[in-house]
Amino acid sequence: MADQQHSYKLIYFNSRGRAEHIRYIFAFAGIDYVDERVPKERWPELKKCMPYGMLPVLEIDGKAIAQSNAVARYLARQHGLAGLDEWESMQCDVLVDTLGDLKQGISQYRHEEDPFKKEEKKAKLWKETIPFYLNKFEQNVAENGGYSVGTTTTWTDFLFAVALENFEQIFGSAALENYPALRGLKQRVHEIPAIAEWLGKRPQTEF
Amino acid sequence: MADQQHSYKLIYFNSRGRAEHIRYIFAFAGIDYVDERVPKERWPELKKCMPYGMLPVLEIDGKAIAQSNAVARYLARQHGLAGLDEWESMQCDVLVDTLGDLKQGISQYRHEEDPFKKEEKKAKLWKETIPFYLNKFEQNVAENGGYSVGTTTTWTDFLFAVALENFEQIFGSAALENYPALRGLKQRVHEIPAIAEWLGKRPQTEF
Numbered sequence: 001m002a003d004q005q006h007s008y009k010l011i012y013f014n015s016r017g018r019a020e021h022i023r024y025i026f027a028f029a030g031i032d033y034v035d036e037r038v039p040k041e042r043w044p045e046l047k048k049c050m051p052y053g054m055l056p057v058l059e060i061d062g063k064a065i066a067q068s069n070a071v072a073r074y075l076a077r078q079h080g081l082a083g084l085d086e087w088e089s090m091q092c093d094v095l096v097d098t099l100g101d102l103k104q105g106i107s108q109y110r111h112e113e114d115p116f117k118k119e120e121k122k123a124k125l126w127k128e129t130i131p132f133y134l135n136k137f138e139q140n141v142a143e144n145g146g147y148s149v150g151t152t153t154t155w156t157d158f159l160f161a162v163a164l165e166n167f168e169q170i171f172g173s174a175a176l177e178n179y180p181a182l183r184g185l186k187q188r189v190h191e192i193p194a195i196a197e198w199l200g201k202r203p204q205t206e207f
Numbered sequence: 208m209a210d211q212q213h214s215y216k217l218i219y220f221n222s223r224g225r226a227e228h229i230r231y232i233f234a235f236a237g238i239d240y241v242d243e244r245v246p247k248e249r250w251p252e253l254k255k256c257m258p259y260g261m262l263p264v265l266e267i268d269g270k271a272i273a274q275s276n277a278v279a280r281y282l283a284r285q286h287g288l289a290g291l292d293e294w295e296s297m298q299c300d301v302l303v304d305t306l307g308d309l310k311q312g313i314s315q316y317r318h319e320e321d322p323f324k325k326e327e328k329k330a331k332l333w334k335e336t337i338p339f340y341l342n343k344f345e346q347n348v349a350e351n352g353g354y355s356v357g358t359t360t361t362w363t364d365f366l367f368a369v370a371l372e373n374f375e376q377i378f379g380s381a382a383l384e385n386y387p388a389l390r391g392l393k394q395r396v397h398e399i400p401a402i403a404e405w406l407g408k409r410p411q412t413e414f
Contacts, residue, residue: 052305052343070300077293086284093277098259104311136259 009059010035011050013040015205016162018068020054024158024189025072028199029079037203069096076155083149091149092156095137097161102133106170134179142181146188153192161189166207215240218257220247222412223369225275226263231365231396232279234405236286244410276303283362290356296358299363302344306370309340313377337378341386349388353395358397368396373414374414 008026012019014037026033038046038055047053051066058064058071065071073093076082082089109121138162141148148156164186168175176183189195215233219226221244233240245253245262254260258273265271265278272278280300289296316328344367347354348355355363371393375382383390396402 051301052308053307053339065297065301067291067301067304070297070304073300074297075291086281090272090281092278093280094258094272097274097277101259101261132260 004031006061007059008036009036009047010056011036011038011059011064012056013038013043014203015207016166017056017207020162021155021158022056022058022068022072022075023154023198023202024076024162024195025079025081027194028081028158028192029151030194031075031076031079053080065081069100072155072159081153081155081158083154084152088150088154092154095148095156096159098133099137099159103163105129110170134176134182138179138181141185146181146184148185153189157185157189158195161186161195169207211238213268213364214266216243217252218243218253218266218271219263220244220245220250221410222414223373224263224414227369228277228362228365229263229265229282230405230409231369232282232286232288234361234401235288235360235365235399236282237401238282238286240403274315279366288360288365290361291359294359295357295361299361301346302347302355302363304368305340306344306366309323309336310370310401312336315376341383345386345388346360353388353391355392360396364392364396365402368393368402376414 008031010019010022010026010033023035025031049064050057051064054066056068056070056071057066065074073082073096076092077089109118109125112118112121137148141160144150148154148160159164160182164176164182176186190199215238217226217229217233218238230242232238257264258271261273263275263278264273272281280289280303283299290299292309312332316325316332319328344355348367351357351387355361355367366396367389371383371389383393397406
C-alpha cells in the first residue's frame with residue numbers, strides 16, 4: 001500500500017454501479033480505503049445524512065463528497081489518470097459525459113413502466129442509439145491504439161471497462177461482437193495487475 | 208479584447224440553453240469567438256457532422272469538441288474560473304453534476320407527453336425535488352458569502368446564474384422568493400462588468 005496522507009471511505013450499495021470506476025482508481029493507485037456497502041434496509045435512514053440524498057459518496061478525511069464523476073476526476077488528476085495535459089483531461093471529460101448520455105438512455109428504457117413504450121425504446125436503443133455511440137467509441141479507441149484518450153491509461157478507460165462489462169451483462173456477451181477495440185480496451189484494463197487483483201477479490205454482485 | 212493564441216467557434220442554436228455559461232466564460236475572460244447560431248432548418252444536415260450529433264460544440268482551432276460542461280471546465284481552468292485549487296475544482300464539479308441532476312428532472316417533466324403523468328411529475332418536482340435541491344444550493348451559497356464554491360467567481364457561478372434565470376422563466380419570477388442567496392448570486396454574476404456588457408448585447412431568445 002502506498003503512503004497516503006488522506007483517509008477515504010467510499011459509501012455505496014453492494015454493487016458496482018456508479019462506484020466501481022472509483023474502486024478501480026483506488027486499486028490502480030494503491031490507495032487504502034474503506035469500501036462501505038450499505039444494505040438496502042439501512043439506506044432510507046442514511047439517505048438523510050448524504051449531501052444530496054444519493055450515493056456514491058466519498059468521505060475524504062471525514063468530509064462527504066457527492067457525485068461519482070466529480071470524485072473520480074479529482075482522484076484521477078492526483079494519480080496520473082487524467083491524461084497528459086489539460087487538452088487530454090478535456091477529452092476524458094467529453095467521453096465521460098457522452099457515455100453518461102448513453103447510460104441515461106439505457107436507464108430510461110430499463111425504468112419505463114409502459115410495456116408498449118418499453119418495446120419502442122428498446123428497439124430505438126438497439127437499432128439507433130447504441131450502435132451510434134458504440135461505433136463512435138470504437139473508432140476513437142481504435143485510432144488511439146486501445147486507449148480512450150491519448151496514449152496512456154485514464155479514468156475514462158476505467159469508466160468504459162465498467163460500462164462495457166455492464167453492457168454485456170444487460171444485452172448478452174455477443175453485444176460487443178462488432179466492437180473489437182472496445183473489447184480490447186476492457187481486456188487491457190482488466191489485465192492491469194492492480195485491477196486484475198481487485199477483480200479477483202471484489203464482492204460478486206449482479207450490477 | 209485580450210491577446211489570444213487560439214481560435215474559437217461556439218456552435219449552438221439561437222438560444223441560451225446549454226451554451227450560455229460558455230458564452231459567460233468567454234465574456235469574462237475577454238476571449239474573442241464566433242457565436243454561431245444554427246437555424247433549426249440547417250440542423251438536420253449539420254447534425255451529421257457533429258462529433259456526437261448534438262450541440263453545443265466548441266471548435267478550438269478547427270477541432271470540434273462536444274459536451275458543454277467538458278468544454279466549459281477546460282476554458283474555466285485556463286482562465287482562473289475553476290476555484291483556487293483541485294479541492295475547489297472538485298466542488299465546482301459536484302455542483303455542476305448536481306445541478307445537472309435537477310435539470311434532468313425538470314426536463315423529464317417538460318417532455319412528458321401523458322397529461323396525467325405530467326401533472327404528477329410537476330407536483331413532485333414542485334413539492335419535493337426543487338425545494339430539496341434549491342435549499343441545499345441556498346445553504347451552500349449563503350455559507351460561502353455569495354459564491355457557489357470558495358471565495359472567488361467560478362464557472363459554477365455562471366452555470367447557476369444561467370439556470371436560475373431559466374428557472375424563473377419557467378416557474379415565474381416568484382420562484383426564487385425563498386432563496387435570497389441564490390438571487391444574490393445571480394445578481395452578483397449579472398453585475399460583473401464583462402457579463403453585464405454581454406447581457407446588454409446578447410441576442411434576446413426565449414430560452
